[in-house]
Amino acid sequence: IVHSLGGHIDVTSQPGAGSTVQVVVPITDDRLAPEAPADELPPTAGGARILVVDDDAIVLDVLESILEQLGHDVTACPSGRSALESFDSEEHFDLLLTDLGMPDMRGDALAVQIRQRCPGIPIVMLTGLYDTEALDPDWSVLTKPISVSTLHDAIQRALGPASGEPRGTAALAPPATS
DSSP states (O other): OTGGGTOEEEEEEETTTEEEEEEEOOSOOTTSOOOOOGGGOOOOOOOOEEEEEOSOHHHHHHHHHHHHHTTOEEEEESSHHHHHHHHHHSSOOSEEEEESOOSSSOHHHHHHHHHHHOTTOOEEEEESOSOOTTSOTTSEEEESSOOHHHHHHHHHHHHGGGTTSOTTHHHHSOOOOO
């Protein structure tokens, strides 16, 4: 992780005196695009009902704010268990946006349970981990940190052209005939 962020690790050790480990990570990363100001957010169809799940309160608040600015109706939950309760009690959701690494229920376990309830719902998974090969290939996986435009694009791709339909119906609808 440190190397992928452009940093390095220095280790020094002296017998009888102990060891020192220094992790150096740049404060800024020029490879990341600057965030768009709120008035320059990408255009969006908006209007999707999105269930957002993250155990980090700050990340959850930021995601909720961004998605609302993009025109989405957001239900924010701090855990997988509370997300399941919200999912079961709400009318419908069009998309699940969840963190992978959460303490009470991992995001992949949550996604599996949500898909059992609603097989067609799109899933966007956020993770700070780089080994995502074991995840369902049908899920969109974004590695943190992400930009607003990356998040927006992933949601638009996941929702597809039928984003106004109730949860799961876009994936379950028969193909159009001409």
